[in-house]
Amino acid sequence: MSISLLVREESSKYIHHDQLFKQLIHTFFAEFLEAFFPEIHSHIDFSSVKPLPEEIFTDLIEGESRRADIVLQVKLKGTDTILIIHVEPQSYPQANFHERMYLYFSLLYNKYRKPILPIAIFSYDDYRNEQDTYTMEFPFFHVLTFKYLMVELRKINWRNYIEYNNPVAAALLSKMGYTEKERVQVKKEFLRMIVKLEINPAKSELINGFFESYLSLNEKEEEQLMKEIKELSPQEGEPILQLPNSWRDKGLREGRQQGIQEGRQEGIQEGEKQGKREATRNIALEMLKEGLSEQVICKVTKLNPGEIRQIKKDI
Incomplete structure (x- = not known):
């Protein structure tokens, strides 16, 4: 076939x-x-x-x-x-x-x-x-x-797919039939689905990048989303708060620790930036290994084509 x-x-x-x-x-x-x-x-x-x-x-x-x-x-x-x-x-x-x-x-x-x-x-x-x-x-x-x-x-009614443990269904919630009033709810259910999926960070970032390309909440909606997530039980809410990916949290923690050791506020800020950059490079590397295109990786990670090509050379 x-x-x-x-x-x-x-x-x-x-x-x-x-x-x-x-x-x-x-x-x-x-x-x-x-x-x-x-x-x-x-x-x-x-x-x-x-x-x-x-x-x-x-x-x-x-x-x-x-x-x-x-x-x-x-x-x-x-x-x-x-x-x-x-x-x-x-x-x-x-x-x-x-x-x-x-x-x-x-x-x-x-x-x-x-x-x-x-x-x-x-x-x-x-x-x-x-x-x-x-x-x-x-x-x-x-x-x-x-x-x-x-x-x-x-x-397609987006609610028909929220119980699916399926990465494509999760990503395509962003293109299904929902009202403007349901945007926050759709994003919350998407995050719930992502938590249940057992996929590597590169594929997780692809799904998240796809969703955000078609359903990106404004500041007010993000605040409402965060409020609703915090009202969930700890067992359900904590994993969502750790999203989008553990690699990003790890990069932030490493950067913050680096700044603390330097003992300066500017060190903390620079450390966080370095942690973010390193984490982003790591996820781009994983996406390249998965065979994702440079165009998609640029869109998802916000890296420029030159940076992606340099990462390919380093493999």
């Missing part, structure tokens, strides 16, 4: 959002299927996952290009099946999207000649009625009906 992640190549902002989605799903592919398509997940041998070459398809009429950035081959009940995942990370309505899905399906099938399971993921900020079918027919003859699976995040 293979996955193809189709990317619209337009503005840098689009590419940035698209890259976050691609990295999330690529890193947690099994968890993505488990959360949204459990019936598919149960039929896949994830030990057989094999990346396939990247493809670029061009729409000659409109002059647009789409890139199949992620193509993974996995076994499904003893056969090789191509699974196409299209991630649309912006509110970009396309009247002929269903036709495009059929086009890319056809191009992939023409190359690999294997069964294909197409899936589209819509992350629009508004509520739309997307089609999941492309039909070609005449008054006198029905040629074909092409269908694909789809996830419309904004139509």
